[in-house]
Amino acid sequence: MHIVILGAGFGGITVYHHLREWIDGAHVKVTVIDERETFLVKPSLPEVAFGLKGIGHITFSLRETVGRSADFIHSRIVRMDPDARMIEVEGAQIFYDVLVIALGATKEWGQVSGFTRHGSSVCTEVLAPRLYERIQNFEGGTIFVGSAPTPTGTRLPDVPVIEAACEGPVGEVAFLADHWLRKQGKRDDAKIVCYTPGSIFFDDVGDNVHKAFNQIAGDHQIEVMTNKVIRHIESDRVSFADGSSYEAALTVLVPTYSGPQVVKEAGLTDEAGFVPTDEDFRHLDYDNIFAVGDIATRAVPKLGHLAVLQAMRVASVLKRDVTHHGVIAPYHPEVFCIMNMGAKALLIRSNVLYGGDLDQAYYGGLSHTLKTLFDEYTVRFRGKMPPDVTQRLLNAYLDKVAVRESSLV
Numbered sequence: 001m002h003i004v005i006l007g008a009g010f011g012g013i014t015v016y017h018h019l020r021e022w023i024d025g026a027h028v029k030v031t032v033i034d035e036r037e038t039f040l041v042k043p044s045l046p047e048v049a050f051g052l053k054g055i056g057h058i059t060f061s062l063r064e065t066v067g068r069s070a071d072f073i074h075s076r077i078v079r080m081d082p083d084a085r086m087i088e089v090e091g092a093q094i095f096y097d098v099l100v101i102a103l104g105a106t107k108e109w110g111q112v113s114g115f116t117r118h119g120s121s122v123c124t125e126v127l128a129p130r131l132y133e134r135i136q137n138f139e140g141g142t143i144f145v146g147s148a149p150t151p152t153g154t155r156l157p158d159v160p161v162i163e164a165a166c167e168g169p170v171g172e173v174a175f176l177a178d179h180w181l182r183k184q185g186k187r188d189d190a191k192i193v194c195y196t197p198g199s200i201f202f203d204d205v206g207d208n209v210h211k212a213f214n215q216i217a218g219d220h221q222i223e224v225m226t227n228k229v230i231r232h233i234e235s236d237r238v239s240f241a242d243g244s245s246y247e248a249a250l251t252v253l254v255p256t257y258s259g260p261q262v263v264k265e266a267g268l269t270d271e272a273g274f275v276p277t278d279e280d281f282r283h284l285d286y287d288n289i290f291a292v293g294d295i296a297t298r299a300v301p302k303l304g305h306l307a308v309l310q311a312m313r314v315a316s317v318l319k320r321d322v323t324h325h326g327v328i329a330p331y332h333p334e335v336f337c338i339m340n341m342g343a344k345a346l347l348i349r350s351n352v353l354y355g356g357d358l359d360q361a362y363y364g365g366l367s368h369t370l371k372t373l374f375d376e377y378t379v380r381f382r383g384k385m386p387p388d389v390t391q392r393l394l395n396a397y398l399d400k401v402a403v404r405e406s407s408l409v
């Protein structure tokens with residue numbers, strides 16, 4: 001049995017770590033393919049954009065990590081043939097029995113004209129340091145931070161529809177800019193505006209989190225503009241689809257997400273470019289193909305936390321399929337993210353998007369410490385997430401003790 005994992009980001013590396021617990025002796029060969037040599041902890045990129053971390057602190061070698069129990073191929077996937085069960089990398093074909101697609105999302109920079117010349121972002125290891133250069137040269141004016149819309153496919157009617165891929169980095173950049181400018185004594189020269197294509201900012205959480213966010217944003221003089229679909233960026237201006245246009249000293253964008261072209265060309269995606277799966281993340285049309293993380297239609301919003309939960313589910317399904325042992329890992333989606341605000345942070349836990357009633361925000365130093373611990377743990381333990389019990393203990397703690405922190409907002 002040959003299991004091939006495409007992509008070693010949060011989704012792929014988690015599948016790998018969980019498979020290596022049982023593949024020895026089960027006659028299973030695992031191959032992981034990625035065009036990167038290193039794992040990139042994307043949740044730390046906003047900190048890179050404000051000089052709090054360097055890229056070297058948020059990456060680790062994939063070859064050293066994956067090479068322990070699997071073959072690691074450092075190459076770009078250029079073609080996929082699901083009927084022939086074949087993947088083509090540069091110069092070679094690889095055949096599989098089971099395929100896990102964890103290639104993340106392609107960022108559609110070209111959809112906003114002027115971006116590559118005048119826009120800024122925190123979404124890649126090239127753009128985050130470039131934003132740090134620009135913020136250091138900032139001489140006053142309005143900073144616009146926001147998202148372009150990301151569509152959701154219609155093949156899975158149970159999947160919630162939201163306007164943007166993930167607005168956490170937007171809020172985080174706005175607050176880190178506020179913190180950085182205050183430290184430099186430049187805050188009075190700046191206006192900070194978050195723009196969203198949605199009718200509400202953070203449409204993936206509920207009223208409690210909105211109330212908390214709005215109060216903190218107000219305290220920090222951060223404004224929000226809704227129903228703004230970004231179209232064009234100039235050196236000193238940003239324009240939106242509704243015809244409005246504003247002076248902007250700096251425009252920061254989280255772009256439209258879509259599935260990578262190679263997956264679309266293989267006919268594996270829905271009309272929005274993501275991979276439609278059942279609740280075990282098995283492709284609707286191919287029993288031997290799974291998809292987890294940002295590339296999956298079910299990943300709404302596009303969050304590392306969901307990629308990890310989905311990957312754990314898929315690894316447990318594979319174990320059951322191959323060994324006929326083990327229990328299927330539960331998948332209870334929730335928005336769990338921590339927005340670094342400089343000295344403090346806002347931890348968000350919410351499942352109202354999926355019909356639940358959990359909707360909590362914890363603002364303070366504890367949330368900031370947790371953010372630092374999570375990101376450092378990811379690098380130190382090479383993408384192996386803390387044991388389940390840690391998350392359960394944390395949740396119990398947040399439910400009971402840390403409620404005091406949420407009362408701050």
Ligand SMILES: Cc1cc2nc3c(=O)[nH]c(=O)nc-3n(C[C@H](O)[C@H](O)[C@H](O)COP(=O)(O)OP(=O)(O)OC[C@H]3O[C@@H](n4cnc5c(N)ncnc54)[C@H](O)[C@@H]3O)c2cc1C
Nearest residue numbers: 007009010011035042043076077103104293294303304305
């Ligand atoms: C700035 C920022 C901040 C974020 N903050 C948070 C946060 O605080 N909390 C949170 O939960 N989530 C956060 N996220 C979201 C999180 O990073 C993603 O949801 C997560 O990385 C998705 O994991 P993935 O495995 O699906 O994809 P990725 O992590 O993107 O990994 C995909 C992998 O596939 C590889 N790949 C792609 N195409 C090819 C190809 N053709 N050939 C070979 N290899 C290929 C890539 O090199 C990459 O290694 C943030 C995202 C950004 C951009």
